[in-house]
Structure formats: C-alpha cells, structure tokens
Amino acid sequence: MEKHMAVCPYCGTGCKLNLLVEGGKVVGAEPLNGVTNEGELCLKGYFGYDFINDTKLLTPRLRNPMLRRSRDAAFEAVSWDEAIQYAAKKLGEIKAKYGPDSIMTTGSSRGTGNETNYVMQKFTRAVLGTNNVDNCARVCHGPSVAGLQVTLGNGAMSNSIPEIEHTKCVLVFGYNVADSHPVIAKRIIKAKERGAKIIVCDPRKIETARLADLWLPLNNGSNMALVNAFANVLINEGLYNKEYVASHTEGFDEYKKIVDKYTPEYAAAITGLPADDIREAMRIYAAAPSATILWGMGVTQWSQGVDVVKGLSGLALLTGNLGRPNVGVGPVRGQNNVQGSCDMGVLPTEFPGYQKVTDPEIREKFAKAWGVDSLPGEIGYRLTDVPHLAETGKLKAMYVMGEDPAQTEPDLTQVRKGFEAMEFVIVQDIFMTKTAMFADLILPATSWGEHEGVFSAADRSFQRFTKAVDAKGDVKHDWEIISLLATAMGYPMHYNNTKEIWDELRELCPIFYGVTYEKMEGLGAVPWPCRDLDSAGSKYLYEGNVFQRPGGKGLLFATEWRPPQDQLTEEFPLILCTVREVGHYSCRSMTGNCAALQTLADEPGYVTINPKDAKALGIRDQELVWVSSRRGKVITRASVTDRTNKGAVYMTYQWWIGACNELTIHAVDPIAKTPEYKYAAVRVEAIADQIWAENYVQQEYAKLKGGLSNAVTGAAKKAPAYA
Amino acid sequence: MNKFVTANPSKCIGCRTCEIACALAHSEGAGVEGLAPGSFKPRIRMVKTADVSTAVMCHHCEDAPCVNACPNNAIVYRQHSVQVEQERCLGCKNCVLACPFGVMDVVTVPAVRQFAGMTLSLGVKAQAHKCDLCIERGDAGPACVSVCPTSALTLMDREAMDETLRRRRERAALEAAEVAA
Ligand code: SF4
Ligand code: SF4
Ligand code: SF4
Numbered sequence: 071m072e073k074h075m076a077v078c079p080y081c082g083t084g085c086k087l088n089l090l091v092e093g094g095k096v097v098g099a100e101p102l103n104g105v106t107n108e109g110e111l112c113l114k115g116y117f118g119y120d121f122i123n124d125t126k127l128l129t130p131r132l133r134n135p136m137l138r139r140s141r142d143a144a145f146e147a148v149s150w151d152e153a154i155q156y157a158a159k160k161l162g163e164i165k166a167k168y169g170p171d172s173i174m175t176t177g178s179s180r181g182t183g184n185e186t187n188y189v190m191q192k193f194t195r196a197v198l199g200t201n202n203v204d205n206c207a208r209v210c211h212g213p214s215v216a217g218l219q220v221t222l223g224n225g226a227m228s229n230s231i232p233e234i235e236h237t238k239c240v241l242v243f244g245y246n247v248a249d250s251h252p253v254i255a256k257r258i259i260k261a262k263e264r265g266a267k268i269i270v271c272d273p274r275k276i277e278t279a280r281l282a283d284l285w286l287p288l289n290n291g292s293n294m295a296l297v298n299a300f301a302n303v304l305i306n307e308g309l310y311n312k313e314y315v316a317s318h319t320e321g322f323d324e325y326k327k328i329v330d331k332y333t334p335e336y337a338a339a340i341t342g343l344p345a346d347d348i349r350e351a352m353r354i355y356a357a358a359p360s361a362t363i364l365w366g367m368g369v370t371q372w373s374q375g376v377d378v379v380k381g382l383s384g385l386a387l388l389t390g391n392l393g394r395p396n397v398g399v400g401p402v403r404g405q406n407n408v409q410g411s412c413d414m415g416v417l418p419t420e421f422p423g424y425q426k427v428t429d430p431e432i433r434e435k436f437a438k439a440w441g442v443d444s445l446p447g448e449i450g451y452r453l454t455d456v457p458h459l460a461e462t463g464k465l466k467a468m469y470v471m472g473e474d475p476a477q478t479e480p481d482l483t484q485v486r487k488g489f490e491a492m493e494f495v496i497v498q499d500i501f502m503t504k505t506a507m508f509a510d511l512i513l514p515a516t517s518w519g520e521h522e523g524v525f526s527a528a529d530r531s532f533q534r535f536t537k538a539v540d541a542k543g544d545v546k547h548d549w550e551i552i553s554l555l556a557t558a559m560g561y562p563m564h565y566n567n568t569k570e571i572w573d574e575l576r577e578l579c580p581i582f583y584g585v586t587y588e589k590m591e592g593l594g595a596v597p598w599p600c601r602d603l604d605s606a607g608s609k610y611l612y613e614g615n616v617f618q619r620p621g622g623k624g625l626l627f628a629t630e631w632r633p634p635q636d637q638l639t640e641e642f643p644l645i646l647c648t649v650r651e652v653g654h655y656s657c658r659s660m661t662g663n664c665a666a667l668q669t670l671a672d673e674p675g676y677v678t679i680n681p682k683d684a685k686a687l688g689i690r691d692q693e694l695v696w697v698s699s700r701r702g703k704v705i706t707r708a709s710v711t712d713r714t715n716k717g718a719v720y721m722t723y724q725w726w727i728g729a730c731n732e733l734t735i736h737a738v739d740p741i742a743k744t745p746e747y748k749y750a751a752v753r754v755e756a757i758a759d760q761i762w763a764e765n766y767v768q769q770e771y772a773k774l775k776g777g778l779s780n781a782v783t784g785a786a787k788k789a790p791a792y793a
Numbered sequence: 794m795n796k797f798v799t800a801n802p803s804k805c806i807g808c809r810t811c812e813i814a815c816a817l818a819h820s821e822g823a824g825v826e827g828l829a830p831g832s833f834k835p836r837i838r839m840v841k842t843a844d845v846s847t848a849v850m851c852h853h854c855e856d857a858p859c860v861n862a863c864p865n866n867a868i869v870y871r872q873h874s875v876q877v878e879q880e881r882c883l884g885c886k887n888c889v890l891a892c893p894f895g896v897m898d899v900v901t902v903p904a905v906r907q908f909a910g911m912t913l914s915l916g917v918k919a920q921a922h923k924c925d926l927c928i929e930r931g932d933a934g935p936a937c938v939s940v941c942p943t944s945a946l947t948l949m950d951r952e953a954m955d956e957t958l959r960r961r962r963e964r965a966a967l968e969a970a971e972v973a974a
Binding site for chain 1: 803804806807808809810812813814817824825826827828829830833841842843844845846940942943944
C-alpha cells in the first residue's frame with residue numbers, strides 16, 4: 071500500500087492526512103500529526119475521499135472537454151485542441167466587441183490549490199485585461215476581510231488555530247464550530263478543560279452552546295445591536311483597557327457616541343436577551359487575561375456583515391486582546407482554501423499578496439513581471455453582481471472554475487437568468503454540476519488527489535499537498551488548461567510544475583517571499599507574513615500592537631443597527647436561515663459522491679424547526695414539507711428539534727432538490743456585497759399525501775441525476791475518439 | 794472486569810464519525826464504497842436531544858441482562874467482553890428487550906453457504922447486533938475510539954477505571970475539605 075501526504079480538501083482547518091492507495095485507487099485516509107490537526111480528522115477527512123474514484127452517486131466526473139455549439143444542442147466530446155481554440159476565439163471576439171470588462175472569471179476556493187488561483191488571476195489581468203475575477207469568499211467571509219482591513223489592516227485570522235486551546239476566554243459569535251470545523255471544536259473543548267470561559271452568541275442551541283458558561287440566544291438579525299451593547303458595557307463599566315485604547319487605537323470618541331445609546335436595556339429589546347446576560351458576557355470577556363473572538367457565517371452572511379465584523383474587532387481593541395499569543399479575532403474560513411484564493415488575489419480589488427490594483431506602483435511591478443505594457447487599474451466586478459450584470463448586458467462571458475454558483479448563490483432563479491443571458495460560458499470542474507449545465511464549453515480538470523500544490527488554512531498557514539493517483543480520462547491540471555488558453559490567446563504561458571508557479575508568485579509578494587516549498591516539505595506549515603528566507607512565519611499578527619493601517623493604530627468603529635431586509639408577514643411568517651452540517655460540504659459535488667457521507671444524509675435534505683412551530687403547522691418529524699418564499703418553493707424533510715429556536719427554520723445549503731437558495735434573498739452588504747443568506751421570510755406547509763411526496767422527491771432526484779449523467783455519457787458516445 | 798467504550802457528553806459534538814468507523818470496521822473489508830443508507834448499521838449510535846449529544850453503545854455488563862435473557866446461550870463472556878456466537882442466535886429478540894441501554898438490536902443478513910466452489914443462498918440469517926469491541930481488529934482496538942475527533946470516546950479497562958475512580962475520590966475529598974473549612 072502506498073501513502074501520499076495531503077491536506078484535507080474540505081474545511082479551513084487544514085488537517086494533514088495520508089491518502090492510502092492500492093492499485094492506483096485511493097482506498098483510505100489516515101490522520102497525520104499536522105500543525106493544525108495534531109493527529110485528528112473528522113468524518114469528512116477520514117471518509118471523504120472516494121469522490122475521486124468517480125462513484126457516480128450524485129454526479130459523474132468529467133472525462134473529456136465537451137462543447138455545445140448552440141444552447142439547445144447536446145454536449146459533444148471534443149479534443150483539447152478544439153476546445154482551447156474554440157474558447158480562445160470566442161473570448162477574443164467578445165473582448166474585441168465589448169471590451170475586456172465584459173468577461174469575468176472565478177478562482178476556486180476548493181481542491182485546486184493556490185498555484186491555480188494565481189494563474190487564473192494572472193490570466194484575467196494580463197491576458198483578458200480586466201480585474202473581473204472573484205471567488206466564493208464573496209458569499210462567505212468577504213465581510214470579514216473588508217471589515218478587518220479597515221479596522222486592523224489585515225483581513226485574516228489574527229492568531230493561529232493551535233493557540234485557541236491556550237486562550238482563557240472564547241467568545242463564539244455566529245459560528246457553529248462543531249459542524250463547520252470539528253477539529254477546531256476539539257481546541258475549544260481543550261481550552262475549556264484548561265479553565266477557559268466559553269461564551270456563545272447564537273440563536274440556536276448549537277453544540278458549543280451546550281458546553282458554554284454563558285449562552286446568549288439572540289434574536290435572528292440583531293447582531294449589530296448586541297455587539298454595540300457589548301462595547302457599551304465595556305466602556306460604561308470601565309472594563310476596557312484605557313492605556314491600550316489611548317496608545318494603540320483611534321476613533322474612540324466617535325465610537326463612544328454611537329454605542330452610548332446601546333445600553334444593555336436598549337439592546338435587550340432588539341436582541342431579546344436579558345440585559346444582565348449582556349453585561350455578564352462582557353465582564354467575563356474583559357476579566358480574562360487572554361481572550362479570543364471566533365466568528366463564522368452567522369456574522370458575515372447579512373446585509374450588515376461588514377459593520378458587525380468591525381464591531382467585533384472593536385471589542386478586541388478595547389480590551390487589548392490583539393498583538394500577542396492566545397488572543398485575537400478569528401473569522402474562521404469555511405472552505406479549505408478560501409483563505410488561499412484571497413491570498414492569491416482572485417479578488418477584483420487586489421493582486422496576490424493583498425496588493426491593491428488601484429496602486430500604480432504595484433500595477434507597474436506586476437506588469438513588468440508579467441511582460442505586459444499595463445494592467446487594468448479599475449476595481450472589477452463581484453461574483454454577486456453577475457446575474458444583474460448579465461441581464462443588463464454588461465457581462466457577456468464567464469469562465470467559472472471549480473465553483474457552482476447555480477447552487478450556492480442566493481435567489482437561484484435570478485442566477486439562472488443571468489447565465490442564460492450570457493453569450494459564452496466556460497465551466498472548468500471535476501464534476502458535472504448544475505452550473506455546468508448552463509455552459510457552452512466544459513473543461514475537465516484533475517481532482518484533489520490527482521495533483522499537488524499549496525493550500526492556505528484558515529489561520530494563514532501555507533501547507534503542501536501531494537498527488538496520490540493518476541487522473542483517469544482526458545483531463546488536465548487547472549493551471550495547465552489556463553496556460554493553454556492564455557497561449558492560444560496570444561500570451562505564451564507555460565509552467566512545468568506548481569513549484570515554478572509558486573516561486574514566481576513568491577517573488578512578487580513580499581509577505582509570502584519566505585515561504586518556500588522546502589519549508590513546507592512534509593508536515594511543514596508556514597503562516598504568512600513570512601518576508602525572509604530564514605523566517606518561520608507569523609503565528610499571530612500585529613506584533614507590538616502595530617496595525618497595518620496608516621499611522622499603525624487600530625480603528626474603533628461602530629454604526630447603528632439596521633433590521634434585516636426581508637419582511638416577515640402573515641403569508642411568510644418564519645425566518646429562514648441557511649447553515650451547514652457536519653457531513654456535507656459546499657455545493658456537495660464532492661461529499662455527495664462519497665458513499666459514507668451520502669449514507670448519513672441524502673436528498674432532499676432537512677429543514678429544522680422548533681416543536682412548537684411544527685405542531686402549529688401540523689408537521690411531524692421526518693415528514694416532507696413545502697418551504698416557500700417570495701422567490702421560490704422547494705420540498706424538504708422536516709427535522710423537529712428543540713435546538714432550533716421558535717420562529718426560525720434552518721436549511722443546509724447543499725441540497726439539490728431541497729435547494730434553499732431558491733428561497734434566499736439577493737440583499738447584499740453595501741461594501742462586501744455578501745448576500746443575506748441568514749434571513750429570508752418563508753412559509754412552511756405540511757403535505758397531506760406523504761406517499762406522493764416521497765415519490766415526487768425520488769422522481770426529481772432521479773431526473774436531476776439522470777440529466778447530469780446523460781450530459782456526460784451522451785457526449786462521450788458522440789465522439790468515441792475522445793471517450 | 795469486562796472492557797467497554799464510554800462516551801463523554803461534554804466532549805461529543807454529534808459528528809457521527811464513530812458511526813461510520815464502526816460500520817466500516819465490520820464491513821468485511823468492503824471499504825467506504827460498500828456503505829449505503831439501507832444497510833448502514835453501526836453498533837454505536839450518536840444521540841442528540843435538546844441538551845445532550847453523546848454516543849451510546851454496549852456496556853459489556855458484568856451480569857449482562859442480554860446474556861441472561863438468551864434462551865439458546867448465544868451470548869457469552871469472552872476476552873473481557875460480551876460476545877454473540879452468531880451461529881447460535883435465533884433472532885428471538887429477548888436480548889433486545891432485556892438490554893436497558895437500547896444498544897442490542899437484531900438484524901438480518903443474507904445467509905450463504907459454500908458448496909463445491911459455489912455460493913448458495915440460504916435466505917436470511919438473524920444476528921444479535923451490538924458492539925463487539927472490535928475484537929477482530931486485535932491490537933488496533935476499537936475503531937470508534939481511534940477516530941473520534943474530540944477524543945470523546947475512551948476504552949475503559951480495569952486500569953482506566955481505577956484511574957477514573959482515583960480522580961473522583963480525590964475530587965470528593967477536596968470538596969469535603971472545602972465544606973469543612
Ligand atoms: S473537514 Fe476540516 S476538520 Fe474535518 S478533517 Fe477536513 S480539514 Fe479537518
Ligand atoms: S465521533 Fe466522537 S464527537 Fe463524533 S459523534 Fe462520535 S463520540 Fe461524538
Ligand atoms: S468498539 Fe468497535 S464495535 Fe464497539 S462501538 Fe466501537 S467501533 Fe463499534
């Protein structure tokens with residue numbers, strides 16, 4: 071049996087593991103003693119590898135480039151040569167006719183790795199000539215990046231994952247750590263065993279709430295009011311660190327003025343929490359010699375996400391919980407490499423290494439290195455703008471790599487209209503996805519396990535992963551495909567391996583310069599910034615309390631609470647909040663093809679509902695129900711549980727039949743453009759004829775799976791030469 | 794003393810990694826691809842209520858109700874554990890009703906017999922189904938314990954039990970001293 075070192079392709083914990091290979095097939099996974107996982111894995115790490123083997127449980131692996139010359143035609147398998155020439159010609163024509171800004175690309179925060187993302191943004195900027203490149207961080211931690219960059223100067227987790235177990239207080243805000251990052255949950259359990267106090271702010275009784283010293287079940291949509299009240303208590307009870315505030319922060323007076331109104335009593339009315347619990351939380355937080363704030367999508371997926379992130383960083387600034395070990399602010403990244411795709415500049419605002427596209431000197435540097443006269447200086451489009459831009463004719467072509475917006479974006483009806491309105495859509499993926507069904511050209515890539523590269527864990531650590539098996543079928547590495555396309559478009563691009571790409575980008579990004587492949591050999595993990603070849607990287611940011619802002623001080627910022635956008639009415643009386651669950655991941659194209667994970671939970675997925683709400687609606691546990699909003703209607707299975715608060719229902723976003731994003735609203739944060747996935751007004755209805763409903767789900771599921779798999783097998787049959 | 798696996802509810806996060814590991818450890822080497830919802834029968838079950846998440850499985854009782862209830866002596870004490878001799882199991886479910894923890898089940902599996910190089914189907918065979926402490930894995934020990942990401946599961950043997958008891962007594966003594974002071 072062979073063993074090949076890898077980094078888990080699921081969450082941002084960055085667990086190191088060995089893939090066990092027998093006869094060219096991955097047959098198992100075993101944990102390694104990586105820096106972030108220390109010999110642990112969760113069920114996805116242990117049992118989430120068989121999607122590589124094309125199990126076809128949900129959707130088939132792509133084997134050949136596939137093209138359809140008109141939208142009503144079926145896909146046909148074509149040669150790489152034809153596919154690349156076709157793509158180059160089409161993109162060239164669209165660029166000539168409508169200008170470079172009519173084309174948009176995406177990076178991928180998943181299994182492909184940092185090198186591919188670097189190559190994708192290089193292609194977008196140097197070859198297409200636009201900054202229209204983005205990644206799915208937009209729909210998750212975009213607000214964390216935008217918010218923290220303003221207040222502290224850096225959008226990432228300030229401290230490392232291993233430090234969590236040594237902190238004396240963990241404030242968990244809108245973050246279901248057990249379901250999102252099981253191996254980080256262990257760190258919190260260990261911290262508690264070492265005497266740390268745990269405070270959890272979440273409307274639901276999540277696993278961490280069970281072990282919390284204090285659980286604040288705030289009303290859905292009241293985050294800003296609670297964070298302001300926290301600041302109010304810290305200031306008015308004199309719990310804040312006056313010396314720290316005086317020497318390391320700015321904006322205190324303005325800040326104090328705004329939060330003054332948010333007395334615990336005032337916030338109690340909005341949050342539904344007892345005023346004394348709000349006080350108690352801050353007394354605990356401020357008393358701890360070291361305290362860490364961790365947050366997730368419960369903070370960011372709101373139309374007021376950026377403001378709340380800024381507010382949370384304010385609590386750390388007020389109490390001096392930054393710039394040293396075991397403290398800090400932690401936006402814990404969901405997907406395994408969403409930190410990486412931001413690091414690599416698949417963002418409309420930034421080059422790799424967080425260098426602004428609006429800075430002429432930086433543009434000059436990259437233009438020179440990439441051998442082009444100039445690079446675009448205007449900020450590009452965001453992923454969430456796409457449906458609107460396509461419908462209004464501004465966006466004509468899209469090159470989607472390793473993402474499935476037709477599953478993961480809000481208000482899917484709008485998304486589909488957007489794709490239909492575009493002239494040319496390329497989807498590059500390892501699976502036939504819902505988005506791929508809209509494509510004109512499908513480019514098949516190698517999967518995690520079939521290529522090597524570097525991922526960034528949620529705590530900024532770069533780690534290498536290696537190849538375990540050879541890919542089957544006529545597929546290529548993502549970065550190879552992009553290079554071929556660049557070359558065909560008249561910009562010769564060629565790399566022999568990922569190390570060449572890595573070394574190119576290292577030279578261009580001062581904060582990554584010291585992170586060499588050699589340092590990341592084996593179990594090596596190097597957290598950026600790492601500017602020198604002899605540096606081991608930075609476990610925590612803001613050493614010496616120097617913030618990466620002009621003047622070096624942290625900014626205290628508060629703003630008024632705004633109620634969520636969607637309106638509850640008699641017709642739509644319940645709040646729908648989208649969440650994730652431990653056994654499945656993202657759009658589910660990977661985990662849905664893993665037998666073990668599929669065994670634990672399958673279509674149509676679940677809506678969790680409080681027993682009181684369920685009773686009033688005549689719904690029993692495990693029955694199929696309809697959920698509808700002003701935007702759509704889906705069928706799903708009710709899971710009646712006391713852990714869900716009354717008045718709200720929760721759906722995980724990975725189900726293809728019970729697709730909650732048919733229901734969600736396209737109301738975005740004004741700065742980060744992250745959608746309000748956490749608040750949509752819905753109605754839940756019982757279905758009298760359960761037998762009909764079960765059959766309906768089975769039929770829909772079969773239809774969907776059949777459609778995806780026919781698209782692939784049909785194309786292969788048409789052109790046997792490439793099958 | 795019989796060995797047994799215990800779960801610590803203050804560490805369990807309800808992830809069900811243990812369930813999959815258990816099913817796989819008894820899959821006759823079929824691997825993950827052999828798992829499917831219909832045939833998924835882990836011998837450990839994660840239970841989630843309003844306030845508790847934890848895993849439950851066989852306690853390998855010293856005076857086991859299932860052993861006492863079995864009319865055909867199919868359940869025996871072996872290698873410091875309670876084991877089922879599947880050839881003797883009738884599928885009568887007495888043990889299922891006797892077990893106070895709800896961790897004994899009776900399942901049916903396809904019964905086959907090898908005859909002259911051919912596999913003959915003999916319908917179904919009943920099996921009393923519960924944690925066997927992964928006895929087949931030998932020194933590798935219980936599969937569930939080895940995978941739990943939060944170390945919520947422990948294999949209790951005499952030594953581990955003594956250690957737990959020692960710690961409990963120490964705590965009791967300290968508390969008593971506090972009360973006295
Ligand atoms: S999903 Fe996350 S916690 Fe689980 S093994 Fe993978 S990296 Fe670790
Ligand atoms: S693996 Fe551990 S944490 Fe997960 S359900 Fe089982 S006992 Fe609980
Ligand atoms: S010890 Fe083995 S048989 Fe028993 S519950 Fe754990 S994995 Fe299953």
